[in-house]
Amino acid sequence: MNRSRIVLWVACAVIGLWLIAPTLVVIPLSFNEQRSLAFPPQGFSLRWYENFFSDSQWFGGLLNSLQIAVLVAVLATVLGTLAAYGLSKVPGFREAFGRNILVSPMIIPSVVFGVGLYAVFLNLGLVGTLPGFLIAHTVLSVPYVVVTVGSTLASFDTQLEQAAWVCGASRARAFVTVTVPALLPGILSGAFFAFITSFDEVIVSMFISSPYLQTLPVRMFAGMQREVDPTIAAAATLIMITTTAAAIGGILSQQLRRRRR
Amino acid sequence: MTSRGTGAALRLTEICKRFGSVAAATDISLDVAPGEFVSLLGPSGSGKTTTLNMIAGFEEPTSGRIAINDRDVTGIPIHRRNIGMVFQGYALFPHLTVGKNVEYPLRQHGYGRDARREAVARALETVSLSGLRDRMPAQLSGGQRQRVALARAIAYDPPLLLMDEPLSALDKALREGLQFEIRRIHRELGTTVVYVTHDQDEALALSDRIVVFNDGRVQQVGAPSELYSRPANDFVSRFLGESIHLRGAVRESGRGLEFVLEDSRADVSAGGEISWPVKEARLGAAQTMIRPENVTLAPLDGTSAGEGAPGTTGIRAVVRDVVYTGHSVKYVVECPSGGGVVRMSSSGAPNVSPGQEVGLSWDIGRARVLGERSVRTEADGAQVAGAVQSGENEERR
Amino acid sequence: MTKAGTLAWPALVLIAAAFFVPVAMIIARSFTDPEPGLQNYTWLMTNATAQGVVLRTVWTALLATVITAVLAYPYAYLMATSSPLIRGLLLIVVLLPFWTSMMVRAFAWIIILQRNGLLNTALDAVGLPPVAILGTNAAVLIGMCQVLMPFMVLPLFSVMLGIDMKLPLAARIMGAPGWKAFLGVYLPLSLPGVFAGALIVFILSLGFYVTPALLGSPREQLVPNALYSQVLELLAWGRGGALAVALLVLVGAVFLLLYLVARAFGVRIGRIGGAAL
Numbered sequence: 001m002n003r004s005r006i007v008l009w010v011a012c013a014v015i016g017l018w019l020i021a022p023t024l025v026v027i028p029l030s031f032n033e034q035r036s037l038a039f040p041p042q043g044f045s046l047r048w049y050e051n052f053f054s055d056s057q058w059f060g061g062l063l064n065s066l067q068i069a070v071l072v073a074v075l076a077t078v079l080g081t082l083a084a085y086g087l088s089k090v091p092g093f094r095e096a097f098g099r100n101i102l103v104s105p106m107i108i109p110s111v112v113f114g115v116g117l118y119a120v121f122l123n124l125g126l127v128g129t130l131p132g133f134l135i136a137h138t139v140l141s142v143p144y145v146v147v148t149v150g151s152t153l154a155s156f157d158t159q160l161e162q163a164a165w166v167c168g169a170s171r172a173r174a175f176v177t178v179t180v181p182a183l184l185p186g187i188l189s190g191a192f193f194a195f196i197t198s199f200d201e202v203i204v205s206m207f208i209s210s211p212y213l214q215t216l217p218v219r220m221f222a223g224m225q226r227e228v229d230p231t232i233a234a235a236a237t238l239i240m241i242t243t244t245a246a247a248i249g250g251i252l253s254q255q256l257r258r259r260r261r
Numbered sequence: 262m263t264s265r266g267t268g269a270a271l272r273l274t275e276i277c278k279r280f281g282s283v284a285a286a287t288d289i290s291l292d293v294a295p296g297e298f299v300s301l302l303g304p305s306g307s308g309k310t311t312t313l314n315m316i317a318g319f320e321e322p323t324s325g326r327i328a329i330n331d332r333d334v335t336g337i338p339i340h341r342r343n344i345g346m347v348f349q350g351y352a353l354f355p356h357l358t359v360g361k362n363v364e365y366p367l368r369q370h371g372y373g374r375d376a377r378r379e380a381v382a383r384a385l386e387t388v389s390l391s392g393l394r395d396r397m398p399a400q401l402s403g404g405q406r407q408r409v410a411l412a413r414a415i416a417y418d419p420p421l422l423l424m425d426e427p428l429s430a431l432d433k434a435l436r437e438g439l440q441f442e443i444r445r446i447h448r449e450l451g452t453t454v455v456y457v458t459h460d461q462d463e464a465l466a467l468s469d470r471i472v473v474f475n476d477g478r479v480q481q482v483g484a485p486s487e488l489y490s491r492p493a494n495d496f497v498s499r500f501l502g503e504s505i506h507l508r509g510a511v512r513e514s515g516r517g518l519e520f521v522l523e524d525s526r527a528d529v530s531a532g533g534e535i536s537w538p539v540k541e542a543r544l545g546a547a548q549t550m551i552r553p554e555n556v557t558l559a560p561l562d563g564t565s566a567g568e569g570a571p572g573t574t575g576i577r578a579v580v581r582d583v584v585y586t587g588h589s590v591k592y593v594v595e596c597p598s599g600g601g602v603v604r605m606s607s608s609g610a611p612n613v614s615p616g617q618e619v620g621l622s623w624d625i626g627r628a629r630v631l632g633e634r635s636v637r638t639e640a641d642g643a644q645v646a647g648a649v650q651s652g653e654n655e656e657r658r
Numbered sequence: 659m660t661k662a663g664t665l666a667w668p669a670l671v672l673i674a675a676a677f678f679v680p681v682a683m684i685i686a687r688s689f690t691d692p693e694p695g696l697q698n699y700t701w702l703m704t705n706a707t708a709q710g711v712v713l714r715t716v717w718t719a720l721l722a723t724v725i726t727a728v729l730a731y732p733y734a735y736l737m738a739t740s741s742p743l744i745r746g747l748l749l750i751v752v753l754l755p756f757w758t759s760m761m762v763r764a765f766a767w768i769i770i771l772q773r774n775g776l777l778n779t780a781l782d783a784v785g786l787p788p789v790a791i792l793g794t795n796a797a798v799l800i801g802m803c804q805v806l807m808p809f810m811v812l813p814l815f816s817v818m819l820g821i822d823m824k825l826p827l828a829a830r831i832m833g834a835p836g837w838k839a840f841l842g843v844y845l846p847l848s849l850p851g852v853f854a855g856a857l858i859v860f861i862l863s864l865g866f867y868v869t870p871a872l873l874g875s876p877r878e879q880l881v882p883n884a885l886y887s888q889v890l891e892l893l894a895w896g897r898g899g900a901l902a903v904a905l906l907v908l909v910g911a912v913f914l915l916l917y918l919v920a921r922a923f924g925v926r927i928g929r930i931g932g933a934a935l
Contacts, residue, residue, distance in 0.1 A: 086665030109865025116680030168369030
């Protein structure tokens with residue numbers, strides 16, 4: 001290995017450290033004995049986790065977030081999979097147009113969407129309601145499903161469907177018994193990413209939440225703005241475990257596709 | 262012969278398929294008898310695959326009718342057409358085991374559990390893959406995958422089996438082995454088979470009849486030997502095997518029609534015209550086609566081959582290339598009125614080198630008169646109609 | 659086949675009704691609230707604070723784009739030129755934080771950068787004076803770039819993977835020194851990746867809310883934060899709408915600019931869009 005290659009390696013190691021390590025400082029802090037966010041933490045205790053699970057705002061927020069994220073993952077996966085599949089069957093121009101529409105929530109800043117949705121929800125009485133959250137988060141998650149399923153579809157052999165039809169399966173049956181299983185890696189990773197998108201969402205959620213229905217990230221944001229409370233570190237650790245698990249699930253599902261070849 | 266099912270009769274009546282302004286298939290008419298093995302042969306883009314796709318139901322014809330066992334299937338969804346199909350890329354379901362793949366059509370057709378198990382076992386046995394039932398398709402070799410695809414297609418005894426270039430992804434040795442098996446399976450099952458290929462040898466080896474496609478039209482329908490020895494036109498003669506083509510004209514003489522070679526100075530024996538009587542042919546510019554094995558090639562050494570023997574004729578030609586191919590020697594020859602390929606068996610092949618002048622001679626009964634290539638457009642329609650007619654005659658015999 | 663196309667309708671209807679309608683609504687508000695007219699845009703054009711917010715947002719986004727490009731380029735290069743195993747590891751290092759909560763990461767930076775945080779503890783241990791980064795634009799950039807890295811690394815990597823490594827080698831064989839072969843051959847070939855990454859990073863930077871709100875100073879607001887406080891704290895829907903339109907115009911302008919640049923360089927915009935995700 002020559003000198004410039006070593007320099008490159010060192011630089012990239014530092015970059016990698018900057019990407020991954022900072023987040024990890026949250027974990028030891030959540031076991032702090034003191035009511036302090038100073039580093040290094042003192043002692044070891046589970047009091048902040050106890051606090052988290054006994055406080056209805058924190059624990060309730062977690063339950064809300066989980067419930068919303070699971071429902072959104074289902075909704076967005078169904079809608080996004082059908083859309084990606086449908087678009088793959090229409091001619092080029094209309095396909096590109098439809099795809100651009102579906103991924104625009106990824107591109108347009110979510111503050112703009114959030115404030116607009118807030119205006120609409122105020123009129124419809126959807127602020128701080130479960131359906132409101134489901135609509136908002138599904139809109140934000142559908143693009144991820146469209147993209148992951150779309151990329152799986154790009155390598156999907158349409159002869160498989162034809163084979164199923166010839167074997168006597170109707171279009172709907174062929175879709176369920178052949179197309180969906182073949183696209184499963186993409187659908188699964190789309191579902192995981194939709195789950196994370198919803199579970200992590202803050203900006204739009206801040207606009208449309210109310211004291212009666214708050215998600216965990218919104219509760220955390222509020223907490224970080226006013227108090228020094230290691231419960232936040234406990235919450236952050238729980239969020240991190242959840243999203244990392246889901247992300248690993250998503251990445252593994254994509255590996256599944258490669259193994260099948 | 263122990264045939265399990267009975268083949269279906271298939272009839273295409275004047276089907277056309279247009280994609281926008283492009284005609285992919287024009288006026289395709291064809292009758293396939295129950296149990297017959299028919300190949301659709303042609304270069305890519307000739308309309309053979311489009312035709313197969315219309316039979317399967319992947320494409321709807323723009324006009325015309327398709328009937329399976331006298332039931333009009335145009336407009337009937339694919340899954341109710343009761344066909345089996347083997348795809349070029351195998352199209353095995355990657356998430357199902359070999360056994361489940363073969364079982365899939367049986368499930369769709371409502372077979373009970375025991376019937377399914379029995380049929381899967383029988384189909385896998387037919388393609389000699391009984392041991393691989395629990396493997397995944399990804400774990401199989403190309404040849405094995407194609408066998409599984411075959412087993413899946415025949416599992417529920419479809420009366421009509423479609424095959425879309427099933428062997429084109431395999432290497433030569435495997436291809437020949439599977440050809441043999443496809444023939445055996447066809448004999449055993451008695452299914453009607455429509456087989457698409459661009460490989461002439463494959464079509465010749467497998468088929469009861471061959472339908473030659475070009476430019477979206479049927480060029481000729483007939484048994485392999487008929488197509489080879491009596492091609493209807495220039496395209497068929499060139500697409501199926503090697504040949505010599507010579508330009509000339511058909512004219513009327515005192516005793517009837519005769520073919521006159523364009524450049525008669527090429528005559529080996531004398532300076533006069535070379536002509537011979539022919540039956541049915543259109544007057545005017547034409548060409549004649551002779552298959553390589555019907556031509557004798559000899560060095561010019563006074564006693565030329567064309568001379569003497571009654572019913573034969575001959576010309577001079579220049580050898581352009583000599584290729585040794587084992588059992589035979591291939592000569593590429595050229596003369597003022599045309600040229601092509603001559604083959605002599607290795608044992609009797611004269612030793613000539615490129616550039617040398619040789620004499621070619623042939624039995625006039627073996628020379629076939631074809632329409633001139635350049636005047637094809639209108640003449641073709643008539644020929645196609647004739648070809649289809651002759652195909653039907655064949656079948657009735 | 660057109661029947662299958664209708665499967666896309668539910669999602670399209672959802673996005674149209676629940677995404678484009680609200681966005682259109684807030685645009686409309688900017689012209690009608692509190693009364694019909696252009697007063698909100700007059701405010702945006704003349705108010706020094708509002709202008710400061712817009713300029714600061716553009717400036718921050720530009721800085722974030724340049725910083726991530728500079729950091730992501732060597733990283734992507736290392737990925738593209740390593741063995742599959744190393745490549746997979748480097749990819750996981752980039753992808754894992756991609757899906758880690760933005761909120762959690764902002765919180766982590768607070769812990770590190772605050773007055774008695776990890777950074778100052780470390781500086782103190784080696785005898786250096788403490789620094790006050792939290793609450794400055796620098797802290798915002800540190801946090802933002804960390805979030806944005808994957809969006810720059812991935813398109814760069816996918817373009818670099820397609821570059822034939824024999825080309826720079828050929829340049830070297832023909833006598834060009836290493837750096838010249840790199841600048842003259844490799845860099846131009848990787849530019850589509852840089853464009854694609856820059857496009858997505860710049861656009862995403864414009865919309866950051868959480869990181870500036872938690873790591874930055876309330877006196878140095880960015881457009882999203884200003885928008886939030888205008889609407890939710892001051893109930894100035896019209897001004898919020900005008901800020902939203904400003905964001906949309908900026909996003910649109912970036913797309914247009916990139917389209918023109920891409921056309922000048924002969925790169926198809928479709929590929930850039932595709933590489934972006």
